[in-house]
Amino acid sequence: MIQNENEIDVVVKQAEAGFQFLQQCNVIERAKLMHAIADEIEAIDSMLIETAHLETALPVSRLEGEKSRTVNQWRMYANAVHTGLYSEARIDQSPDGKIDLRKYNKGLGPVVVFGASNFPFAFSTAGGDTASAIGAGCSVIVKAHPAHVKTSQLMADAIHRGISKYGASADIFSHVVSNSFEIGQQLVKHRLVKAVAFTGSFAGGKALFDLGQSRPDPIPVFAEMGSINPVFVLPDYLTDNGEAFAKQYIGSLTLGVGQFCTNPGVLIGLEGEKLDTLKADLKREIQAVATGKMLHQGILDHYNQLRGEMIGCNGVNILAEGTDNVQEGFAQAMLVETDAAQVLHNPELLEEVFGPFGLVISCADRHEMKILMEHLVGQITLTFAASDDDMWKYQDLFTIAQNKCGRLLFQGMPTGVEVKHAMQHGGPFPATTDSRFTSVGPDAIKRFLRPISFQNWPDEFLPKELQDGNPLQIERLVNQHWTKE
Template identity: 50%
Template sequence: MYNDTTQAELDQVLVKAVNAFHQYKTFSLAQRANFMRTIAQEIEALGDELIQTAMAETNLPEARLVGERARTMFQLTSYAAAAEQGNWLEASIHTAVPDKTPPKPDLRKMLVPLGPVVVFGASNFPFAYSTAGGDTACAFAAGCPVIVKAHPAHAQTSTLMANAILTAAKKCNMPDGIFSHVYGAGFEVGEYLAKHDAVKAIGFTGSFGGGKALFDWANQRKNPIPVFAEMGSVNPIFILPEKVELESESLAKQLAGSITLGMGQFCTNPGLLITINSEGLERFIQHLKREIKSVSPAKMLHQGIATNYAEKLTKALAQKGVQLISQTDEEIEEGKGLITLATTNGKTFLENPILHQEVFGPYSLIVQCADEKEFLEVAKALEGQLTATLMATPNDIRAHQDLLNYIQDICGRFILNNVPTGVDVSLPMHHGGPFPASTDSRFTSVGADGIKRFARPLSYQNWDDEFLPDELKNTNPLQIWRTVNNELTREQIS
């Protein structure tokens, strides 16, 4: 239905984006915010057509999509408010001291937009991480035009969202090229965009293979650019001895819900449960097996994800030393995910890196360590993760300080006695993590701090006040918070 965008067409899109950038970067924070709020209104105006289209393309239920649409609109409006507030600009000023030897210059610094940003739509979130999702909202807030490559699994849904953005752009008198929407079933379109000189940054949510390819292409350029790729993880849950002994049943119920939520198709799905052999662990496993069995399989997002899950699951279960605990035993139709729980020992896990890899779907592996020493060794062996979770009593925490110190080095979000699924859209949220969870652990793809990904610092030295950006003028006309001579203030500079 949708033909791949040709290179000639991509070149036209990129020329327009560059021209739009030189106009849009001069637009006020209020103008950017108004544009983003108008996009949210246009998405709402799509009504039931958007929901029904997404249901047909993704197999996601109506309630999930209605909630995700609301989240997407909230991202746009909350990031708009953050853009207007201006804290993300990190404006700082040191006024001149001319009688110092040597004279101290007037220095003023703030973040400025990078340029055209390419965003790749995610397969598992057709709204919130796709066409009008968080990456697009952050780029608009930062002052950057956006080129979205539609995910081929929900191209029609992506087109509806793109049309909403274009309608909003027209209503807000945005420059031509502020937003473009392109298609590509294979990797060729993505590679061409990643390597093009006009593109200044990339936002991506998806597989490790896809994100790493974009990262490599972008860094092979004559002028390398940042790639902000969120590539998923196994999100280990460390279950400490006293916790499992005292709360095995409630813990099993809590974790079963997280493992099977959305048929495991969240980048924060807990794929590893790491613990130490004990009687309490045996009870926990039986409770978890029962809870897992009570969940009915559902269709996965699309056949590509279902096929990939089946292949990786088969590979994981075929590894020496892995035992199946529970799996959906009913006959299921094609496209549904087998809900699966398996186990192995710590020694096997440490010796087999295949078991460390994400199996995207309703699968989790319990790693049963022989003792405290092996427990710590497993923690040390893990790669970067989006999240890591500690299930522990206060006594457990006091007794395992070394473990905590190692865990916090491998994750972007450290959770205590809660589950990783469910990513709150707020300023304190960090959705990212050390490689291979993401390509830059310093930045988040959720929350208004994500705006900073698409901006860079620019320092102005000895400029007359009238020629400075409003954000840095003495009178502070925007009334934003600034660090002036090492003090945070909204006051004018006299």
């Protein structure tokens, strides 16, 4: 348990030593290290699942799937690092031989990762932030989330076993346990820390971002801070798909008791008979949703508070609620409705309610729908439930939508984030603090890299990624041509 600034200083200085160790490791060596860590995470027995289940109330089946995803993330990111993809090696030589320029990416330095409450594996101690930072060649200091400290410790131990079996420095990874907000703040402010990764609330992420920017030497804080993930349901699509769509939407809205950053919290359509029929279908679906236990009491209290504030707003009516056999620690699903005029007058209605809560907004016409789209702030995802005919008719909406989100969906639902190279899990502010980057998929590694250029440098002293013989056999841009030569 870290308790004061002196202890933090020791941890960060150790992380700096770990960073220096990683600077001596090329992409192939880092990839092998990551695979060794993945092996140890995979080898953890049922104790991990049981501990996480007790600490988070997440179902065992969900935790088993999340553990597999976490192991696969480490291996996928390792394989991407191995190819040299994120080295982005470039070599430019003048015909007369006087100028020789070579550039590649290297790690920023020690990275502080704040564990998330809703993903105890995939976005926490051994999650994608830790994997991508190590893949970039950065040491990591994880601040464990207080809601699942025992789970976090089990994962930290697995990481250290992987580091030890590979033969790397133990300083590559540090695990900090503290309930103090001040400890987290001091980590962000430490002069040797060079980047921060955070997944959680807007208030928490923005506070860390402001802290990072206020340092004498500002550092990037990559914060994912939530999203309402609006779904626009268009008229022609509803003609034949209303009932199936209602089931799909409510299923996604209440998945994980609404505790995903991609639950679609807002549904927007054109007023009229088709939307009225859809509302009836939605009402029937949500009334069948059972209460579910939330991650911890703090999240439940916040959910109930925000839900109460929403239904207390003028023009907001309760459409339907889930089953009401509420137990201690359990949340009841709710769907409310209003119109676009009310939302445009009161934009607070478009703020995230973290939990199984949805808002249905009816627009008077397509012009009002377009105005509502223009008023949306940045989102992680935005979905169109549309037919091909709708696509032709609403091109103006689709153009605006591209500037509002990181991932734009045609039909389907935004929950179920694929860990792929082409995944973009991020979006314009306030969804995240930097829309240029993703926190899911191998491209997450890019967050923790910076380019450095070498001019007329002796070949034997260059990083292996840039040497003439290309000993790592990675793809490089040499005199404007991609080659492994």
